[in-house]
Amino acid sequence: MIAVDVLVIGGGNAALCAALTAREAGASVLLLESSPREWRGGNSQHTRNVRCMHEAPQNVLVDAYPEEEYWQDLLKVTGGITNETLARLAIRESSRFRDWMRRHGVHFQAPLSGTLHLARTNAFFMGGGKALVNAYFRSAAELGVAIRYDSPVEWLELRDGRFVAAHIAGKDGAERIEARACVVASGGFESNREWLREAWGQVDGEWVADNFLIRGTRFNTGVLLKFLIDAGADTISDPTQAHMVAIDARAPLYDGGICTRIDCVSLGVVVNRNARRFDDEGEDFWPKRYAIWGRLVAQQPGQLAYSIIDAKAIGRFMPPVFPGVKTDSLPELARQLGLDEGAFLRTIEGYNAACRVGTFDHAVLDDCHTVGVVPPKTHWAMPIDTPPFFAYALRPGITFTYLGMKVNEQAAVHFGGRPSPNLFAAGEIMAGNVLGKGYTAGVGMTIGTAFGRIAGAQAAAAVLRGEQRAAA
Amino acid sequence: MQQLDALTREARALAMGALPRSADEAEVGRQLQICNACRYCEGYCAVFPAMTRRLEFGKADIHYLANLCHNCGACLHACQYAPPHEFAVNVPQAMARVRLATYADYAWPPALRGLYKRNGLTVVLAVAGGLALFLLLAIARKGSLWHDPLAGNFYQVFPHNLMVAMFAPIFLFAVLALGLGVRRFWKDVSPADHAFDAAGAAIAEATRDGLRLKYLDGGHGQGCNESDDEFTLSRRRFHHFTFYGFMLCFAATCVATLYHYLFRLPAPYPLTSVPVLLGTAGGIGLVIGPAGLLWLNLHRAPLQGDPAQKPMDRGFIVLLLLISLTGLALLAWRNTGGMALLLALHLGVVMALFLTLPYGKFAHGVFRGAALLKWAIEKRQPSKLRLSED
Numbered sequence A: 001m002i003a004v005d006v007l008v009i010g011g012g013n014a015a016l017c018a019a020l021t022a023r024e025a026g027a028s029v030l031l032l033e034s035s036p037r038e039w040r041g042g043n044s045q046h047t048r049n050v051r052c053m054h055e056a057p058q059n060v061l062v063d064a065y066p067e068e069e070y071w072q073d074l075l076k077v078t079g080g081i082t083n084e085t086l087a088r089l090a091i092r093e094s095s096r097f098r099d100w101m102r103r104h105g106v107h108f109q110a111p112l113s114g115t116l117h118l119a120r121t122n123a124f125f126m127g128g129g130k131a132l133v134n135a136y137f138r139s140a141a142e143l144g145v146a147i148r149y150d151s152p153v154e155w156l157e158l159r160d161g162r163f164v165a166a167h168i169a170g171k172d173g174a175e176r177i178e179a180r181a182c183v184v185a186s187g188g189f190e191s192n193r194e195w196l197r198e199a200w201g202q203v204d205g206e207w208v209a210d211n212f213l214i215r216g217t218r219f220n221t222g223v224l225l226k227f228l229i230d231a232g233a234d235t236i237s238d239p240t241q242a243h244m245v246a247i248d249a250r251a252p253l254y255d256g257g258i259c260t261r262i263d264c265v266s267l268g269v270v271v272n273r274n275a276r277r278f279d280d281e282g283e284d285f286w287p288k289r290y291a292i293w294g295r296l297v298a299q300q301p302g303q304l305a306y307s308i309i310d311a312k313a314i315g316r317f318m319p320p321v322f323p324g325v326k327t328d329s330l331p332e333l334a335r336q337l338g339l340d341e342g343a344f345l346r347t348i349e350g351y352n353a354a355c356r357v358g359t360f361d362h363a364v365l366d367d368c369h370t371v372g373v374v375p376p377k378t379h380w381a382m383p384i385d386t387p388p389f390f391a392y393a394l395r396p397g398i399t400f401t402y403l404g405m406k407v408n409e410q411a412a413v414h415f416g417g418r419p420s421p422n423l424f425a426a427g428e429i430m431a432g433n434v435l436g437k438g439y440t441a442g443v444g445m446t447i448g449t450a451f452g453r454i455a456g457a458q459a460a461a462a463v464l465r466g467e468q469r470a471a472a
Numbered sequence B: 001m002q003q004l005d006a007l008t009r010e011a012r013a014l015a016m017g018a019l020p021r022s023a024d025e026a027e028v029g030r031q032l033q034i035c036n037a038c039r040y041c042e043g044y045c046a047v048f049p050a051m052t053r054r055l056e057f058g059k060a061d062i063h064y065l066a067n068l069c070h071n072c073g074a075c076l077h078a079c080q081y082a083p084p085h086e087f088a089v090n091v092p093q094a095m096a097r098v099r100l101a102t103y104a105d106y107a108w109p110p111a112l113r114g115l116y117k118r119n120g121l122t123v124v125l126a127v128a129g130g131l132a133l134f135l136l137l138a139i140a141r142k143g144s145l146w147h148d149p150l151a152g153n154f155y156q157v158f159p160h161n162l163m164v165a166m167f168a169p170i171f172l173f174a175v176l177a178l179g180l181g182v183r184r185f186w187k188d189v190s191p192a193d194h195a196f197d198a199a200g201a202a203i204a205e206a207t208r209d210g211l212r213l214k215y216l217d218g219g220h221g222q223g224c225n226e227s228d229d230e231f232t233l234s235r236r237r238f239h240h241f242t243f244y245g246f247m248l249c250f251a252a253t254c255v256a257t258l259y260h261y262l263f264r265l266p267a268p269y270p271l272t273s274v275p276v277l278l279g280t281a282g283g284i285g286l287v288i289g290p291a292g293l294l295w296l297n298l299h300r301a302p303l304q305g306d307p308a309q310k311p312m313d314r315g316f317i318v319l320l321l322l323i324s325l326t327g328l329a330l331l332a333w334r335n336t337g338g339m340a341l342l343l344a345l346h347l348g349v350v351m352a353l354f355l356t357l358p359y360g361k362f363a364h365g366v367f368r369g370a371a372l373l374k375w376a377i378e379k380r381q382p383s384k385l386r387l388s389e390d
């Protein structure tokens, strides 16, 4: 006797959307979250907004953000590495799913201070992703979804591309759980240090990935991703692809979340361990550049860099979580950072001399630029000359990985090009279908919510199909 | 002169900013630095929008923000950095600790600050003292606590003038002490608010937000958190019962005073008279409200709020309950031989409340009111910061 209709693996946004939808369709649902209750919610607990299509102003969203514009934005950030059918499916879903989210207790609010540039495209969660996850878990429990924490799934029992049972290593030992259909929503593999090592390799005898910080949960170890790949499931993207951001080097190894970002890069210069600049700090607005800087820092020796600003920048960028190193002179700054003083001063002096200051305006691509220094700084170039000086050490922080399961419009996992009748994938584990590369704020939650709901509905439908077959 | 005044205030504010922060204050500063880089909770209450107008948190800022916090719990349950995360962000708890320090630091006269340290004991002693005083007084005046029914005439037990002589000075002292305390608080947190155009609008808004308990609605109208992450309006409602019950009782006393002096109508008043109706309604509110608040307090999520403050909170709630219960009992049995006893009990606990008004939980309303006003003024002024992600 199979105890449950739909088994949902994971405890983040995609898993919860799938569980709620399957339950609403009448299926009995069991949700397995590998973390203990206090760490539930995966990377979703760190999110703040979802990107939504809308043809006209929609409560917290101003103006309009039509399907075509959303699609063009996706096309641009992914450089075309996307599946148009699946992308448009998610985009259209995003224009409808917010009422459903609200019904399950999610509250939206106007953009947070400092994020007005997202007022048109992104709906913010009041209290952030953890409040969203709390609301979904509460709603799921009220609807009768069974929830088990501390239940990491180790492997799946499959038969000819059909899901049969999941095996967990719970607190009370190994256990086999049968279900009629299954949704895998267990995220990427960004917290699997071994796998990251393997993917990023060594430079100068050092494992590059050992210097990465994980911005999200420690529970996304990619165990099921690896299992499914080994079991012959069709994949999308490759393990070296990861969304990476330059964050405060003092951030915790896991779960540093949003607050560890450093937003002053474009207001000053960035030097590496050798006290050299290595890229154009003022190429574009920071939200468009911060992910690029993650990779840039990853390519520097020791995967370390320092954002340097002076007093003129204070009050112009979002306050960082930790106080910066603060000194009254540049040589002292170099000493405190452990940088070669001579090299550091040469870099700063060379940059300062190259600055052609026009009319500084941080709100536009202004005319302050450098001449005759490599690399150039094309906007917001102001000499670093007004004490006190500040420095923030930067390291690459991984947001998520792109490697995932190939799916179709039903969110079905594929084996050898054939969709599984009762195994579905949602969220980060299949986001690469839509977002093969790059990122734009709020797309992760769009994909997770859209495909979580599709996977939940399809799993419930698969149960029904199975019952009809059994009755016939 | 005015300029000099402004200058001294600026200097004082600077000193406040530079003053060494206590461990509890520094902890709020540490957490707010994290919140200021995160800001996810901006929609819940006024604390976060007020925070985003600052980059640094001096002593005065911290006391202001701590008193603006209503301990609704929303930002604890929503916090991605709450324990067991190593950042250990727990804003309501950190704020509650500082609030206790606010009450004590600004208590007047300073010699009585210590009463906040063991506030549960303070309240118990005040109750014991108040009861003993009036019971002994009743015995002294009537020879015994039991007597022939007096048709509800209190003045046969304690003459009107005696009661006025006992309560008026204590009440006026309480008003003075609280007033001086909050005045000093205001000077510290609001150094630079010279002539301000929209003062009327700000006062109106602060009053409205206080009277409606706006910041217990969660920002979305579904209320605050109590035992877990579920939103509930129960605290807001029970607080309304308590506050408006209290105000009705106060109104009953005021009307009775008018009757007495203006219309020469001495008590007792009939059941359908204005003072008795007001008092009865208020008394019932003051039973429902505190009973509900006590229940919620006993069931609140352990992480939310400051455990060290529970004796103060519960002491105050129980005191209010005792006042309403003895008051209603007195009304019910005022025509019996037990009236003197009931009256002595009631007056004893009322006396305890008056004695502890400036040295107990009651102070929270005064300081929160000041913080709400500060916010209503501040939000009408342009921010000095030009922060943006881009």
Ligand SMILES: Cc1cc2nc3c(=O)[nH]c(=O)nc-3n(C[C@H](O)[C@H](O)[C@H](O)COP(=O)(O)OP(=O)(O)OC[C@H]3O[C@@H](n4cnc5c(N)ncnc54)[C@H](O)[C@@H]3O)c2cc1C
Pocket (backbone or CB within 6 Å): A009, A010, A011, A012, A013, A014, A015, A032, A033, A034, A035, A040, A041, A042, A043, A044, A045, A046, A047, A048, A049, A050, A051, A151, A152, A153, A154, A185, A186, A187, A188, A215, A216, A217, A219, A220, A221, A222, A223, A224, A256, A257, A258, A398, A399, A400, A426, A427, A428, A429, A441, A442, A443, A444, A445, A446, A448
């Ligand atoms: C700091 C940060 C901020 C972000 N901000 C945004 C944002 O504002 N907007 C946006 O759209 N996206 C944002 N993202 C991306 C977003 O988090 C993801 O796109 C989205 O949360 C993915 O949801 P998910 O449910 O697939 O994965 P997750 O939320 O990561 O959930 C995966 C779940 O699976 C569980 N799990 C893993 N392995 C197993 C196993 N073997 N057995 C059982 N359970 C398992 C995990 O414990 C976890 O609960 C952000 C990411 C980070 C790190």
Ligand code: SF4
Pocket (backbone or CB within 6 Å): A127, A128, B034, B035, B036, B038, B039, B040, B041, B042, B075, B076, B078, B079, B080, B081, B082, B089, B091
């Ligand atoms: S309480 Fe937590 S989630 Fe809320 S703003 Fe502060 S750090 Fe962010």
Ligand code: SF4
Pocket (backbone or CB within 6 Å): B041, B044, B045, B046, B047, B048, B068, B069, B070, B071, B072, B073, B074, B075, B076, B091, B092, B095, B215
């Ligand atoms: S506990 Fe409530 S009132 Fe206090 S800061 Fe948090 S959200 Fe605001």
